Amino acid sequence: MILSVRDLKVSFRTHDGPVRAIDGVSFDLEESEILGVVGESGSGKTVSLLAVMGLITDPNATIEGSIRYKGRELVGLPPRELRRLRGNEIAMIFQDPMTALTPVYTIGWQIAEQIRAHRGVSKPKAMERVEQLLAEVNFPNPHEAMSRYPHQLSGGMRQRAVIAMALSCDPALLVADEPTTALDVTVQAGILDLVRKLRAKHKSAVVFITHDMGVVSELADRVMVMYAGRVVERGTRTELFSDPRHPYTRALLGSIPPLTGEKPRRLPAIPGSPPSLLRLPEGCAFGPRCPVRYEPCEARKPGLGASAHAAACFRVAQA
Amino acid sequence: MFYAILRRFGQMLFVMFGISVIVFLIFFATPGADPAARIAGRNASPEVLAAVRHSFGFDQPLYVQYTRMMEKIFVTGDLTSFVNRGWKVVPAVMDSIPVTLSLVFGAAVLWVVVSIIIGIVAAATRDSWLDKLLMALGLLGISMPVYWLGEVMNLMTQSRYHDSWAFSWVPPLGYKNFSDDPKGWFLTLVIPWITLAILYIGIYGRVLRAAIIESMQEDYIRTARAKGLSETRILFRHALRTSLIAFVTLFGLDFGALVGGSALLTEVVFGLHGIGKLTYDALQNLDLPMIMATVMYASMFVVIANAVVDFVYILLDPRLRAS
Numbered sequence: 001m002i003l004s005v006r007d008l009k010v011s012f013r014t015h016d017g018p019v020r021a022i023d024g025v026s027f028d029l030e031e032s033e034i035l036g037v038v039g040e041s042g043s044g045k046t047v048s049l050l051a052v053m054g055l056i057t058d059p060n061a062t063i064e065g066s067i068r069y070k071g072r073e074l075v076g077l078p079p080r081e082l083r084r085l086r087g088n089e090i091a092m093i094f095q096d097p098m099t100a101l102t103p104v105y106t107i108g109w110q111i112a113e114q115i116r117a118h119r120g121v122s123k124p125k126a127m128e129r130v131e132q133l134l135a136e137v138n139f140p141n142p143h144e145a146m147s148r149y150p151h152q153l154s155g156g157m158r159q160r161a162v163i164a165m166a167l168s169c170d171p172a173l174l175v176a177d178e179p180t181t182a183l184d185v186t187v188q189a190g191i192l193d194l195v196r197k198l199r200a201k202h203k204s205a206v207v208f209i210t211h212d213m214g215v216v217s218e219l220a221d222r223v224m225v226m227y228a229g230r231v232v233e234r235g236t237r238t239e240l241f242s243d244p245r246h247p248y249t250r251a252l253l254g255s256i257p258p259l260t261g262e263k264p265r266r267l268p269a270i271p272g273s274p275p276s277l278l279r280l281p282e283g284c285a286f287g288p289r290c291p292v293r294y295e296p297c298e299a300r301k302p303g304l305g306a307s308a309h310a311a312a313c314f315r316v317a318q319a
Numbered sequence: 320m321f322y323a324i325l326r327r328f329g330q331m332l333f334v335m336f337g338i339s340v341i342v343f344l345i346f347f348a349t350p351g352a353d354p355a356a357r358i359a360g361r362n363a364s365p366e367v368l369a370a371v372r373h374s375f376g377f378d379q380p381l382y383v384q385y386t387r388m389m390e391k392i393f394v395t396g397d398l399t400s401f402v403n404r405g406w407k408v409v410p411a412v413m414d415s416i417p418v419t420l421s422l423v424f425g426a427a428v429l430w431v432v433v434s435i436i437i438g439i440v441a442a443a444t445r446d447s448w449l450d451k452l453l454m455a456l457g458l459l460g461i462s463m464p465v466y467w468l469g470e471v472m473n474l475m476t477q478s479r480y481h482d483s484w485a486f487s488w489v490p491p492l493g494y495k496n497f498s499d500d501p502k503g504w505f506l507t508l509v510i511p512w513i514t515l516a517i518l519y520i521g522i523y524g525r526v527l528r529a530a531i532i533e534s535m536q537e538d539y540i541r542t543a544r545a546k547g548l549s550e551t552r553i554l555f556r557h558a559l560r561t562s563l564i565a566f567v568t569l570f571g572l573d574f575g576a577l578v579g580g581s582a583l584l585t586e587v588v589f590g591l592h593g594i595g596k597l598t599y600d601a602l603q604n605l606d607l608p609m610i611m612a613t614v615m616y617a618s619m620f621v622v623i624a625n626a627v628v629d630f631v632y633i634l635l636d637p638r639l640r641a642s
Contacts, residue, residue, distance in 0.1 A: 055544055079550075087547030094545075099538035102557050104636060113556075114546040149637040165546070 001071075002173050002205045003029040003052070008065035010044075010051050012058060019277045021047045023229040024065075026304075029173070032203045034195075036220030036237070038210060038252070042274055044229040045209045049175050052207075053092055054082040069173070088118040091166035095178040097158035101150040107134075107161040108146030115168050133164040136201075137194060156187035160194070167198060174204045180215060192219055213256055217241055225249050228275055228285035230301075235309035245311035247290050284313070331622040338618045339611060343385050346607045357605065358401055375401065392612055402606045411597065412612045418494050419593035422585065423577045425508055426515035431570065434520045438527025438562075443554055445532060453524065460521030469514045469588030476510055492590035511589045515582060519573060526569060530562035537561075564635055571628030578624065579617030 010022040022044045029035055037045045050056050051063050054074065067074040069090065074082065094100040101110060111133065112126040121129075127146065134142035137160040150158055159179060166174060176195065180188040196219065199206055208219060216223055216237070223240045225233040225248065233246040244250045251270045272289040281287055283298040290297065296314045304312045346354070355372040356363070363371075372378050376387065391398035392409060400406040437457065441450045476486040489510060495503035534540065535558050543553045583595030594613055601609035633639050 053545060055541060057544070083547045083549065085547070086545060092545040094538060094542060096538060100542045102539040102543065102561070103638060104560050106637075113548070117546060117548055117552075151638045162542075165542075 001028055002031050002033075002069065003027075003207075004066075004068040005048075005052065006066040006068075008048060008051060008063070008067065010047055010056065010061060010063050013060040014278075016278050020280075021229055021277060022051065025226075025229075025231055027224055027231065027234065029205050029207065031172075032199060032205055034199060034206045034208055034219055034221045036208050036210065036216035036223045037226060038213065038216055038223060039226035040211055040274060042228075042277070043226040045226050046177055048226075049092075049177060049207055049209060053086060053090060053175060054079075055086075055092075084118070087114050087171075088169045089171050090173045090175065091169070091171035093159075093162055093166050093174065093176040093179045096182045097155055097162050097179075098182065100162055101158060103150055106147050106149055107153070107158075107165075108148075111161070111165045111168050114165055118169050129168065130164075133168055134161070136167070136198070137161075137164045138190075139164075155183050156190065159183060159187075159191055163191070163194065163198070167202060167204075170202055171204055174199075174206045175209070176206060177209045178211070179208075181210070181212070188215075195219065213252055225252070228280060229277065230285065230312065231304055232286065232313070233311040234304070239309040243309075245309075245316045246286075246313050247292055247315070248286050249311070251291075327622070327626045331619060334622050335615055335618050338614055339389065340385070342611055342614050343381075343388070343607075346605070346610070347381060354401065354605070354607065388608065388611060391608075392615065398608045398612065400606050400608055402604050402609075408608045408612045411609070412594070412616055415592060415594045415597045416616070417497070418591050419578060419580070419582060419586070419595065421494075421497065421504065421508060422511055422515065422582055422591060422593060423574065425512040426519070426577075426582075427570075427574055429512050430516040430519040430523060433516070434523030434527060435566075437520065437524035438531060438566075439554070439559065441524065441528040442531035442535070442558075450528075454528070457521035457524045460517045461525075463517065465514060465518055466584045466588055468517065469511075469585060472510050472514050473588065494591050494593075511585055511591065514588075515577075515585045523566060523569065527562060527566050530565045531558050534558045534561045560635065564632065567628055567631050567635065571624050571631075575621040575624030578620045580613065 005028070006026050008022055008025045009020065011018050011020040025044070025048050027035065037049070039045045047056070052067055052069075052074070054077070056063065063075055065075065069085065074085075101107065105113075108127060108130050111130045112123065115121065115126045115129055116123070119126075130146055131142045134145050139145045139157070139160060145153075145157075145161075150161075153161065159182075163179070179195075180191050183191065192215065195206065195208070198204070208215070210216060220237050222236050223234065224231055225240075225246065227248050233240065233244070233249045240249065241253070244253055248270075251268075254268050255270065257267055270289055275281060275285055275288065281298070283296075283300055284290070284293070284302055287293045287297045292315050294314075296302075302312045302314050304310050355368055355375065355377050358375065359368050359371045376384055379387075388398065396407075396409045398408045400408055400411075437453050441453045444450045473492070476489040477492065480486050481489065488506060490503060490507050493507060495507055497504040531554070535554075540553060540557060543557045548557075578594075580593075580595040580598045582593065583599050585591070586593040586595045587599070594616065597609065598613040598617075600606075601613060
């Protein structure tokens with residue numbers, strides 16, 4: 001077990017009162033496994049993984065629960081200890097490669113900086129490693145690319161550079177926060193291929209955050225669907241796609257246009273919009289938009305249960 | 320590179336030409352400004368007036384006068400003042416340049432170093448009492464007029480507390496040449512440097528703090544944290560570097576203006592006969608040759624300062640290097 005998150009809660013103090021962005025999220029991650037985390041904006045998928053990285057620096061945030069990395073508790077770990085893990089054993093790929101790199105340094109310098117922060121190697125040695133890494137993420141001319149500044153590279157190339165940086169210290173855990181969202185479709189496919197290939201080579205476990213069901217169906221071993229700060233369904237990829245149980249998951253899958261057969265004139269959309277985290281309903285957060293809700297949904301929040309394929313819905317428990 | 324320098328040089332010539340024409344025309348075209356009448360003095364007879372007009376060349380067409388004046392500044396260097404006949408203008412400017420440069424360079428070093436330290440410390444300890452104290456002091460520095468501050472400094476160091484241990488080292492006002500007396504040069508300038516720098520320390524410290532705090536919100540800072548770098552390294556290598564761009568812009572403008580004569584008030588208060596003082600005196604008695612010479616000098620420095628700023632930009636920000 002690489003990562004084990006139990007009952008994670010993240011809340012922020014705001015002018016309008018406390019906001020619970022993450023409300024009791026639990027999940028496990030095995031070695032070299034890819035976990036897809038799906039949800040719409042504001043569902044808490046990024047915040048929960050930033051909490052794992054220890055990257056929530058907002059002084060108004062409080063983090064509760066337990067995050068164990070290889071058995072070691074990360075919540076409450078001193079910053080210095082956390083820094084030793086970050087970039088070294090746990091690495092992160094960010095959403096927008098256009099802004100994720102410091103504009104005034106070459107990408108070679110920036111990758112070497114990370115290597116030298118964790119491994120006591122000389123600069124030329126670090127640079128050799130950078131060249132290797134850039135070749136690994138399919139830079140056509142790695143040696144030349146090292147001396148390029150971020151603005152001289154295309155979006156796809158920058159994302160490759162960011163991936164090379166994330167891999168530079170052979171992390172056991174890689175967190176990818178919507179790494180393909182800002183890229184166009186052909187480049188996306190290349191990046192997904194790369195993630196798969198690198199997972200096989202480096203044996204890193206990957207948490208892949210996305211709102212794109214298509215990407216999940218291609219890449220993930222297991223999937224976790226989030227809504228309003230809670231996990232609403234989890235299961236293996238096959239389970240989730242062939243037998244979606246939570247009405248939200250079903251609705252998400254229903255809004256993907258079919259590739260074959262007759263296309264619907266209008267894509268089905270989920271009515272309503274996600275609830276404000278400031279005014280969550282008493283019962284199930286998805287309740288107001290749910291086509292199958294009944295009385296229990298308004299009184300209590302449904303729990304997820306302990307089974308491998310589980311959905312937080314009273315209807316499912318009933319069936 | 321060569322082409323860029325050439326273009327700068329062309330730009331400098333163009334700016335100097337434009338300014339010289341405007342100054343020249345203002346001098347002659349200002350209503351009621353008959354230079355001959357002013358030079359000849361009150362109640363001068365028409366004969367004297369005519370003689371003055373002829374002797375100064377005011378009876379020539381304007382373009383001839385302009386060309387002759389430019390020739391005397393840049394080629395022969397023997398332009399003389401209209402007010403003190405025989406006083407050569409170009410050597411007078413040359414004598415004032417070291418005074419102004421000494422004052423402004425020293426103050427600039429002081430304000431850049433101190434304001435960078437203040438900006439970094441305030442940004443790093445953001446919202447703490449130290450940050451608030453530094454920003455309040457900065458505001459105080461900005462609010463104090465330089466002539467008042469200078470006079471207070473003089474009052475303290477030259478008379479009131481001059482005999483105390485703290486200020487007995489302060490020499491009398493005035494400028495000492497660096498080549499004659501380096502120690503005297505330094506000591507006479509310390510108080511003027513501080514006085515001139517205080518205003519800019521306040522402004523620059525606040526600007527830098529704001530710029531650093533802004534860049535600490537950028538995505539690449541989050542990347543730097545995800546890389547496992549220390550907060551100190553993130554601040555110095557990733558946030559400060561990108562924040563210096565606003566700082567340099569401001570510096571180029573202020574430095575150019577000060578070297579060009581804006582340090583006037585400081586120069587007057589401390590009895591330093593620099594460019595500012597020279598320009599001010601020339602304006603007082605509408606001494607065209609002197610005004611022209613100082614303005615030419617100032618515009619040259621402003622253009623040079625801008626060129627240096629552009630060059631530093633390119634060093635700081637690789638995005639500007641492409642074209």
